[in-house]
Amino acid sequence: MKKYDVFVIGSGMAGMTVANKCAAGGLKVGITDELAYGGTCALRGCDPKKVIIGATEVRDFAHRLKGIGIDTVPQVNWKDIMAFKQSFVNDMPPKIEKGYKQNGIDTYHTAVKFISENTLQLGKDHITANNFVIATGAKPRELTFEGGHFALSSTEFLNMKDLPGSMLFIGGGYIAFEFAHIAARCGSKVTIVHRGKHPLKNFEQDIVKHLIDATRDLGIELILETEVLKIEKKNDDYLVSGKSGETMSEFKVEAVFNSAGRPPAIFDLDLVKANIAYSEKGIEVNSFLQNTTNKKIYAAGDSADTNGLPLTPIAVMEGHIVASNIIKGNKKEVNYPPTPSVVFTLPVLTGVGLTEEQARNKEVQYKVNYQSAENWFNAKRLNVKQYAFKTIIDKNTNSLLGAHIIGPNAEEIINIFAIAIKTGIKVAELKKMIYTYPTMASDIPHMV
Numbered sequence: 001m002k003k004y005d006v007f008v009i010g011s012g013m014a015g016m017t018v019a020n021k022c023a024a025g026g027l028k029v030g031i032t033d034e035l036a037y038g039g040t041c042a043l044r045g046c047d048p049k050k051v052i053i054g055a056t057e058v059r060d061f062a063h064r065l066k067g068i069g070i071d072t073v074p075q076v077n078w079k080d081i082m083a084f085k086q087s088f089v090n091d092m093p094p095k096i097e098k099g100y101k102q103n104g105i106d107t108y109h110t111a112v113k114f115i116s117e118n119t120l121q122l123g124k125d126h127i128t129a130n131n132f133v134i135a136t137g138a139k140p141r142e143l144t145f146e147g148g149h150f151a152l153s154s155t156e157f158l159n160m161k162d163l164p165g166s167m168l169f170i171g172g173g174y175i176a177f178e179f180a181h182i183a184a185r186c187g188s189k190v191t192i193v194h195r196g197k198h199p200l201k202n203f204e205q206d207i208v209k210h211l212i213d214a215t216r217d218l219g220i221e222l223i224l225e226t227e228v229l230k231i232e233k234k235n236d237d238y239l240v241s242g243k244s245g246e247t248m249s250e251f252k253v254e255a256v257f258n259s260a261g262r263p264p265a266i267f268d269l270d271l272v273k274a275n276i277a278y279s280e281k282g283i284e285v286n287s288f289l290q291n292t293t294n295k296k297i298y299a300a301g302d303s304a305d306t307n308g309l310p311l312t313p314i315a316v317m318e319g320h321i322v323a324s325n326i327i328k329g330n331k332k333e334v335n336y337p338p339t340p341s342v343v344f345t346l347p348v349l350t351g352v353g354l355t356e357e358q359a360r361n362k363e364v365q366y367k368v369n370y371q372s373a374e375n376w377f378n379a380k381r382l383n384v385k386q387y388a389f390k391t392i393i394d395k396n397t398n399s400l401l402g403a404h405i406i407g408p409n410a411e412e413i414i415n416i417f418a419i420a421i422k423t424g425i426k427v428a429e430l431k432k433m434i435y436t437y438p439t440m441a442s443d444i445p446h447m448v
């Protein structure tokens with residue numbers, strides 16, 4: 001039986017970070033993944049999505065300036081942008097595996113299961129290790145209603161050879177909004193069906209309202225307070241049934257996508273055999289990211305039940321903490337800085353720190369600046385309809401508690417607000433900074 005100091009399950013951002021750092025720290029490391037090395041972000045998430053969005057940004061910008069400087073709005077060439085996207089995806093797995101080999105890491109390509117507290121079944125082989133790291137990420141929620149299996153995943157969206165003429169997204173979260181905007185700008189007729197009253201429920205709802213307007217302006221049908229309960233195949237189409245109160249509604253589309261959430265990918269690992277405590281949210285861990293019941297086990301990224309958001313930078317951060325605790329003993333406790341989060345629609349929606357509702361529920365005196373900035377120079381020169389912000393300021397310390405923006409380049413600007421919250425810089429100081437002009441950042445002093 002092969003024995004390792006550390007064996008990592010899952011080669012996404014979390015697993016890769018742990019494996020490379022532990023190997024650099026002199027430990028004997030093995031890693032396995034049931035899919036190609038690279039994980040969700042690089043192969044079927046953030047990166048390929050962002051490459052495709054590049055093309056839709058050109059179309060969106062041209063559309064805004066049509067008749068005021070631009071004559072024709074270009075079409076997105078789906079096949080070409082998909083080929084460009086694929087060039088990034090194809091590069092990753094061999095590059096990552098080469099890096100592992102150079103670092104002396106043993107590489108495997110098999111799904112694993114625990115057979116005891118310190119043994120894994122890997123194909124026909126057994127492997128033992130002083131520490132195991134569960135970094136298996138998350139998978140699309142299984143849709144258990146009738147015909148749920150007809151719904152395609154976000155991965156299948158990112159691999160579509162041709163764009164269907166119409167499509168429906170189940171659930172109104174990140175994936176639905178981002179992919180719906182891509183598809184609508186590439187010419188598909190899109191519907192989003194969300195069960196709750198408020199889509200993107202963890203974002204500042206006054207800012208989400210502007211995205212709802214922009215989404216409907218784009219021609220996307222956004223159906224709220226409706227739960228999808230059935231999908232039927234009707235010749236080449238799908239009939240999707242939803243329920244809102246006592247009212248049933250039906251939608252006929254060429255493709256249906258499952259954007260109903262992503263639970264942790266831990267339920268096939270036979271965790272009980274290894275005495276590993278877990279919940280629906282992931283592997284249960286203490287502040288060192290070590291499992292609460294089996295001390296040989298650590299977890300990082302989307303598969304760990306932590307207070308960190310299921311986002312790439314958090315997976316990387318947790319990976320570093322796990323590696324450090326394995327190498328040097330439990331010394332580093334996880335402590336999440338203010339985490340900016342982005343919905344890559346056009347316009348971009350983003351936020352960091354407390355929402356107004358969260359501030360209300362805390363014992364803190366705060367003031368709110370909420371304003372539409374559609375008449376500001378930046379909105380007018382770019383001809384954007386949706387540009388708005390909400391900042392929440394602690395009245396006692398005069399520092400920022402939260403910032404929420406929809407508008408051009410908001411995905412970049414929000415990082416400045418994240419630094420402001422983390423450092424506790426006074427609003428007066430933030431206002432006194434010199435910002436390049438005319439840029440989106442030059443609006444910051446007027447937002448606080």
Ligand SMILES: Cc1cc2nc3c(=O)[nH]c(=O)nc-3n(C[C@H](O)[C@H](O)[C@H](O)COP(=O)(O)OP(=O)(O)OC[C@H]3O[C@@H](n4cnc5c(N)ncnc54)[C@H](O)[C@@H]3O)c2cc1C
Nearest residue numbers: 010012013014034039040041045136137301302310311312
């Ligand atoms: C469509 C989409 C878009 C996203 N966009 C963004 C974004 O723009 N920004 C952002 O910050 N985050 C984004 N995310 C979230 C981000 O991708 C994840 O938070 C991040 O990839 C988590 O990294 P991880 O290492 O925990 O898991 P993963 O990257 O999912 O890696 C886990 C790996 O474990 C493997 N695995 C699972 N089970 C087993 C098993 N039993 N045996 C062996 N291997 C196994 C999987 O094959 C996978 O490769 C997006 C997610 C999706 C789905």
Ligand SMILES: NC(=O)c1ccc[n+]([C@@H]2O[C@H](COP(=O)([O-])OP(=O)(O)OC[C@H]3O[C@@H](n4cnc5c(N)ncnc54)[C@H](O)[C@@H]3O)[C@@H](O)[C@H]2O)c1
Nearest residue numbers: 171172173174175176194195227228259260261262310342
């Ligand atoms: N830009 C980004 O950072 C980014 C982009 C994409 C995905 N992600 C990550 O991926 C995760 C999963 O994204 P997601 O969009 O699938 O999930 P999500 O959790 O953001 O949203 C899913 C929504 O679907 C609703 N829903 C579930 N079943 C339904 C049904 N039968 N009918 C109607 N509505 C239903 C839920 O109420 C929920 O609000 C996110 O939590 C995020 O961490 C991040």
